[in-house]
Amino acid sequence: xxxxxxxxxxxxxxxxxxxxxxxxxxxxxxxxxxxxxxxxxxxxxxxxxxxxxxxxxxxxxxxxxxxxxxxxxxxxxxxxxxxxxxxxxxxxxxxxxxxxxxxxxxxxxxxxxxxxxxxxxxxxxxxxxxxxxxxxxxxxxxxxxxxxxxxxxxxxxxxxxxxxxxxxxxxxxxxxxxxxxxxxxxxxxxxxxxxxxxxxxxxxxxxxxxxxxxxxxxxxxxxxxxxxxxxxxxxxxxxxxxxxxxxxxxxxxxxxxxxxxxxxxxxxxxxxxxxxxxxxxxxxxxxxxxxxxxxxxxxxxxxxxxxxxxxxxxxxxxxxxxxxxxxxxxxxx
Amino acid sequence: xxxxxxxxxxxxxxxxxxxxxxxxxxxxxxxxxxxxxxxxxxxxxxxxxxxxxxxxxxxxxxxxxxxxxxxxxxxxxxxxxxxxxxxxxxxxxxxxxxxxxxxxxxxxxxxxxxxxxxxxxxxxxxxxxxxxxxxxxxxxxxxxxxxxxxxxxxxxxxxxxxxxxxxxxxxxxxxxxxxxxxxxxxxxxxxxxxxxxxxxxxxxxxxxxxxxxxxxxxxxxxxxxxxxxxxxxxxxxxxxxxxxxxxxxxxxxxxxxxxxxx
Amino acid sequence: xxxxxxxxxxxxxxxxxxxxxxxxxxxxxxxxxxxxxxxxxxxxxxxxxxxxxxxxxxxxxxxxxxxxxxxxxxxxxxxxxxxxxxxxxxxxxxxxxxxxxxxxxxxxxxxxxxxxxxxxxxxxxxxxxxxxxxxxxxxxxxxxxxxxxxxxxxxxxxxxxxxxxxxxxxxxxxxxxxxxxxxxxxxxxxxxxxxxxxxxxxxxxxxxxxxxxxxxxxxxxxxxxxxxxxxxxxxxxxxxxxxxxxxxxxxxxxxxxxxxxxxxxxxxxxxxxxxxxxxxxxxxxxxxxxxxxxxxxxxxxxxxxxxxxxxxxxxxxxxxxxxxxxxxxxxxxxxxxx
Numbered sequence: 001x002x003x004x005x006x007x008x009x010x011x012x013x014x015x016x017x018x019x020x021x022x023x024x025x026x027x028x029x030x031x032x033x034x035x036x037x038x039x040x041x042x043x044x045x046x047x048x049x050x051x052x053x054x055x056x057x058x059x060x061x062x063x064x065x066x067x068x069x070x071x072x073x074x075x076x077x078x079x080x081x082x083x084x085x086x087x088x089x090x091x092x093x094x095x096x097x098x099x100x101x102x103x104x105x106x107x108x109x110x111x112x113x114x115x116x117x118x119x120x121x122x123x124x125x126x127x128x129x130x131x132x133x134x135x136x137x138x139x140x141x142x143x144x145x146x147x148x149x150x151x152x153x154x155x156x157x158x159x160x161x162x163x164x165x166x167x168x169x170x171x172x173x174x175x176x177x178x179x180x181x182x183x184x185x186x187x188x189x190x191x192x193x194x195x196x197x198x199x200x201x202x203x204x205x206x207x208x209x210x211x212x213x214x215x216x217x218x219x220x221x222x223x224x225x226x227x228x229x230x231x232x233x234x235x236x237x238x239x240x241x242x243x244x245x246x247x248x249x250x251x252x253x254x255x256x257x258x259x260x261x262x263x264x265x266x267x268x269x270x271x272x273x274x275x276x277x278x279x280x281x282x283x284x285x286x287x288x289x290x291x292x293x294x295x296x297x298x299x300x301x302x303x304x305x306x307x308x309x310x311x312x313x314x315x316x317x318x319x320x321x322x323x324x325x326x327x328x329x330x331x332x333x
Numbered sequence: 334x335x336x337x338x339x340x341x342x343x344x345x346x347x348x349x350x351x352x353x354x355x356x357x358x359x360x361x362x363x364x365x366x367x368x369x370x371x372x373x374x375x376x377x378x379x380x381x382x383x384x385x386x387x388x389x390x391x392x393x394x395x396x397x398x399x400x401x402x403x404x405x406x407x408x409x410x411x412x413x414x415x416x417x418x419x420x421x422x423x424x425x426x427x428x429x430x431x432x433x434x435x436x437x438x439x440x441x442x443x444x445x446x447x448x449x450x451x452x453x454x455x456x457x458x459x460x461x462x463x464x465x466x467x468x469x470x471x472x473x474x475x476x477x478x479x480x481x482x483x484x485x486x487x488x489x490x491x492x493x494x495x496x497x498x499x500x501x502x503x504x505x506x507x508x509x510x511x512x513x514x515x516x517x518x519x520x521x522x523x524x525x526x527x528x529x530x531x532x533x534x535x536x537x538x539x540x541x542x543x544x545x546x547x548x549x550x551x552x553x554x555x556x557x558x559x560x561x562x563x564x565x566x567x568x569x570x571x572x573x574x575x576x577x578x579x580x581x582x583x584x585x586x587x588x589x590x591x592x593x594x595x
Numbered sequence: 596x597x598x599x600x601x602x603x604x605x606x607x608x609x610x611x612x613x614x615x616x617x618x619x620x621x622x623x624x625x626x627x628x629x630x631x632x633x634x635x636x637x638x639x640x641x642x643x644x645x646x647x648x649x650x651x652x653x654x655x656x657x658x659x660x661x662x663x664x665x666x667x668x669x670x671x672x673x674x675x676x677x678x679x680x681x682x683x684x685x686x687x688x689x690x691x692x693x694x695x696x697x698x699x700x701x702x703x704x705x706x707x708x709x710x711x712x713x714x715x716x717x718x719x720x721x722x723x724x725x726x727x728x729x730x731x732x733x734x735x736x737x738x739x740x741x742x743x744x745x746x747x748x749x750x751x752x753x754x755x756x757x758x759x760x761x762x763x764x765x766x767x768x769x770x771x772x773x774x775x776x777x778x779x780x781x782x783x784x785x786x787x788x789x790x791x792x793x794x795x796x797x798x799x800x801x802x803x804x805x806x807x808x809x810x811x812x813x814x815x816x817x818x819x820x821x822x823x824x825x826x827x828x829x830x831x832x833x834x835x836x837x838x839x840x841x842x843x844x845x846x847x848x849x850x851x852x853x854x855x856x857x858x859x860x861x862x863x864x865x866x867x868x869x870x871x872x873x874x875x876x877x878x879x880x881x882x883x884x885x886x887x888x889x890x891x892x893x894x895x896x897x898x899x900x901x902x903x904x905x906x907x908x909x910x911x912x913x914x915x916x917x918x919x920x921x922x923x924x925x926x927x928x929x930x931x932x933x
Contacts, residue, residue: 047819056814146651155656157806157861170843198453198460201440205448208439208490215399215435216449217420242807246839248861252651252805252832275439297815303772303801 029320030269034284041295048298055177061290062183063238063245065283067261068268069190070231072282074134075265076194076207077227078274079127082138083119084235084261086145088254091115091239093149095165096158096249105164108240116236117229119145124228128221142258149251157250160243169244179241186234191279203227207274263310264289267317289313348411350375350543351396351427351512355405358391365391367567368405373512373543373560378534380546380554380575383564384587389547392564393514396545397429398422409511420449428505432516434497438490442482443471445489446504474507475499495526502533512543519553531557551580551587565590641894642672644697645886646688646713648705648728650677652804653832653859655703658879661923665887680774682709689713693720699890701725706775708732723893725886729775730902738889738899742877744776747907748783748827751854751875754909755788755825758852758872762793763824766816768837770804770829777804777829780856784827797823802833809836810843817844828855831862831874838870858910860924866915869931873911878922881905 041048067084074081091112098111119141126137152158160166171178194200202223205213214220238257243249268285270277289310296306349372358366366388373379383389394400396407398416407414409425416422419429429435436445443464444451452463468485475482480499482492489497498518505513515534519527535557538544548554554561555575563571563586571586582593643666647655659675666673674695676688682705692700693716700717704710707729714734717724724736729744755765767784770777781799788794797820800812809828813836817823828834834855841848848870855862858876865871882905892899910918912931919926 045819050818053815053818056818060811060814150651150656154660155650156653156859159861159864193459196461198451198462201444201451201462204440205437205444208437209435211433212435212437212448215419215429215431217418217423218449245843246806246810246836248806248835248839250806250832253807255803255805255807275437293811294815294818297798297800297812298819300798300800302799302812306801 030281030284030288034288037288037291037295041291041298044295045298048295051175053294053298055175055180057287057290057294058180059177060294061286062177062179063241064257064260064264064290065183065286066186066234066241067231067238067257068264068282068286069186069279070234071261071265072268072270072277072279073190073194073203073227074231075262075270075272076203076274076277077224078207078210078272079134079224079227080138080262080272081120081123081228081231082135082258082262083123083141083145084231085254085257085259086142086149087116087119087232087235088239088242088257089149089251090145090152090254091236092243092249092253093152093158093251095240095243096160097152099160099162099165100158103162105162105168108162108165108243109237112236112240113233114236116232116234116239118232119236120229120232121225123232124225127228128224146251149254152251155251157248160247160249165240165244166247167244169241169246179245182237182241186237187279187283194279199223199226204275207276209275260289260310263314266314269317285317347374348408349373350410351545352408353392353396353402353405354408356392356395356402356407357404358388358395358400359403364567366395366402369564369567369569371562371569371572373545375511375543376538376541377559378538378544378546378557380548380558380561381564382548382551382554382561382583382587386566387564387587388567389564390516393429393516393545393547396422396512397427397514423508423510426509426511427514428508428510428512429514430498430501430505430516430518432520434501436489436497436501439488441486441488442475442500443467443485445500446471446474446507448504450508474503478503478506494521494523495529498522498526498530502530502537506537506542510542512545513537514545514547516547517549518546519548519550527553551583555580555583563587639698640670640672641699641890642695642697643674643699643701643890644692644695645673645675645701646685646692646703647675647677648685648703649680650675651679652830653861654830654857654877654879657859658883661880661883662886665883669887669891671887671890678705680705682706685710686713690716693717693722697722699723699725699893701727701886701890702731703727704729704731710734725889725893727882727886737893737901739902740882740885740889740905741902742776742905742907744779745783745786747856747875747877748780748785749787750783750907750909751780751856751873752784752787752827754873755784755827755852755854756791756794759794759824761791764795764797764820764822765825765827766813766820766823766837767796767799768809768813768826768828768833769799769801770833772801774804780829802829802836804830804832806832806836806839809833810839811836813837813840814844817841817846823851825852825854828853831855831857831859831865831871834871834874835861835865838865842870856907858908858918858922860922860926863910863915863919863922863924864926866910866912867919867926867929867931869912873909875907876910876918876922877905877907878918880922 047053071081094111094115095108098107123138123141126132127134168178173181202218205218206220206223210220242253264286265282267288268282292309293306296302352372354370356366356369369392371392381389395402398419398421414425447467452467454461454463472485478499480496489500519530522530531553534544534546546558558575561573561575561583562569570590585593650656650659663673678684678688685705700722702710710731711733714724714731718735726736726739728742730739730741767781769781772778788796798816800816802808802812817840826837828837834853838848838853841851852872854873856875858874858878862871862874866874889899912933915929916932
């Protein structure tokens with residue numbers, strides 16, 4: 001005789017109905033914001049909707065975007081990686097020095113991805129095994145890399161001339177800048193893993209309820225290490241792209257990048273508490289913020305208003321995201 | 334290895350589905366369980382009661398593989414078993430419905446039912462999730478247990494307490510387990526839902542599972558259980574046939590350590 | 596370990612040792628350098644404390660390197676602090692240097708008002724103060740080695756105007772305007788360019804002083820203004836970013852006028868390559884030399900000039916070779932040198 005639990009689930013859920021509405025609202029809100037912004041800047045500046053400028057935006061969005069893919073994974077497990085900006089600066093110096101010794105893009109790529117991954121593994125180890133809060137662990141690493149990048153060449157930059165690296169950062173495949181192609185590949189792969197693979201499912205589970213994940217036999221520590229390693233490796237890749245773009249490795253290249261990346265992921269609707277978010281939305285977040293910077297410069301309103309606008313965007317995103325709505329619901333319930 | 338076993342209370346029968354014998358567990362200087370013996374048989378509801386801090390959770394965690402006993406051993410159907418983690422216990426057929434349900438609120442029903450045991454195409458498909466088979470099986474289980482679910486793709490966090498309880502139980506039972514440990518299954522439910530859950534508990538046992546029920550509510554315990562074991566301060570002080578005792582006596586055991594009368 | 600301390604005699608001995616050790620440490624520090632009140636300081640070692648605004652910029656980093664080397668050469672003790680452009684942090688740095696008993700304090704003031712309490716503390720402690728970059732709003736100092744950033748901006752942009760023949764489109768890429776030097780350079784430039792009716796400043800984007808940000812902003816500007824003739828960069832890094840943006844947009848930077856300020860090694864290398872028209876160099880080497888020279892004079896009781904203008908030297912293809920030599924940069928290839 002099969003136990004009948006119909007009656008157990010009887011009471012229709014008012015909470016459920018409101019939650020469903022909330023989620024739908026959130027999904028549409030981001031796309032609406034994106035569309036509105038495109039419309040706004042198109043009206044503000046004739047230079048905005050030109051092919052050249054759109055490709056320009058795409059290229060600028062690519063480096064931040066690549067880092068944002070890694071950051072999305074990290075934030076999904078309720079972690080954070082504040083070291084990515086300084087890591088970009090430091091890895092850039094490493095790349096430039098490597099190229100002086102071995103003038104090969106393969107070597108540069110190996111160093112970029114290798115060092116980034118190792119750094120990420122270290123962060124992940126601090127977080128998952130030593131239980132250092134991610135904020136503290138990655139903040140400390142950020143300081144270390146900042147100093148490291150400056151000490152590397154006595155505060156000075158290093159010049160890069162390798163043509164393949166310059167092609168990677170500044171070149172084109174047809175009309176499309178190479179970094180955009182790289183970003184597209186990373187984004188698609190990242191999205192597939194997150195939405196279609198067992199690993200991706202585990203990432204969401206750990207973010208949603210780490211204890212439940214552990215009890216269910218999910219290798220939480222291993223997933224955490226992998227996620228941080230991914231974030232580091234992608235920061236390393238971004239460093240290579242920056243070096244290729246600027247033909248220079250500077251200790252200042254990564255200044256403020258971690259905040260830009262985190263802002264993009266948050267505007268994309270990822271919850272800092274973990275378990276909620278996806279790469280399609282992260283892409284929209286990256287584009288919304290990149291277009292903001294670009295539009296303001298095109299229109300000639302630059303400077304402090306840029307910081308203001310970015311800050312307001314992040315605040316709005318957090319307010320409109322599920323988190324605040326959920327807390328409000330809980331209060332009423 | 335004994336097939337037949339002398340049960341306390343003078344009843345013999347086949348080996349229990351799960352048996353903890355002489356189990357001692359220490360945490361630092363604290364002795365959580367001291368030479369505890371406990372068993373549950375297939376087809377019966379065995380309750381484990383006791384005051385806060387008596388060691389109920391620790392015993393359950395030993396049975397479900399979260400902790401390893403420092404002394405003593407575990408047996409299933411007469412054969413000794415050791416668990417190095419919750420996975421081992423699950424593979425051996427022991428499932429747990431945790432007090433907080435251990436559901437991932439941000440995932441849907443199918444994802445929760447298959448949590449940690451996702452169906453995938455293996456390495457060749459880069460561990461791609463086989464979502465359709467998982468969703469089909471989920472629908473099957475939901476149907477089988479008659480949980481009313483208007484939208485099976487909804488996130489579990491948006492569902493009512495009763496639905497979530499149903500999912501947690503379906504997950505524990507749907508994997509073909511032999512032993513189901515239920516930790517305070519009615520704690521968060523209203524009166525009507527509680528009654529229904531107790532019906533489910535009884536019917537699981539009727540299906541042939543060994544159900545271990547932890548609860549603070551002795552009245553409820555007496556409604557559905559066949560046997561009641563009392564833990565007090567890390568010691569198993571009584572194991573009683575439900576039909577030979579009553580709520581008052583069980584409570585007396587819990588609070589004083591002794592029974593009523595001769 | 597426990598059993599050892601349980602013995603009463605061991606405890607007493609340990610306490611005694613600690614006490615005598617503490618007394619010795621206190622006694623030594625009290626009579627050490629900086630603890631005496633001797634007026635004629637020339638027979639004491641010179642301990643120089645330099646409070647920097649921020650050491651992440653190549654300019655200050657270079658300066659510090661040279662000062663450290665010069666101090667070592669002359670047998671001085673030298674310590675530098677940096678405040679990450681935060682005026683409150685700079686006050687703390689100054690207090691710490693005073694506690695550390697430096698006998699000469701050099702200050703690169705972030706904010707001329709906020710720095711005054713720090714100068715006054717040094718005054719009370721009897722430590723002579725040398726101010727760099729800009730004049731403070733109060734407090735006593737022996738010498739001020741100042742940059743006139745407004746004049747530098749004007750000089751740079753009058754050169755821009757000259758090379759454009761008084762006609763053309765200019766982009767003013769500034770540094771962060773909450774940093775005074777950046778603001779003053781920008782103001783100096785725009786005021787100068789106002790004199791030329793044929794010159795139009797088509798955009799004035801603000802950057803964070805980094806090459807990455809400057810490259811991005813310049814690329815954005817080029818979307819709107821396709822025919823920019825000249826760029827004024829708030830520092831060398833900004834100018835280099837603009838040059839890179841030109842290159843990526845398919846525009847040969849050698850056909851444009853790009854002028855900036857700083858005179859860093861990367862900047863001078865670009866002048867050598869011909870891509871960078873001119874950098875107004877305030878050589879960190881020169882500033883370091885002036886600082887050390889002033890410090891030595893004060894320490895031996897000689898008189899020093901109250902205010903010294905630190906000149907910004909225009910460096911372009913005409914005088915690049917000499918400039919590289921003065922700066923001491925290890926630049927080997929210089930094709931554009933005339």
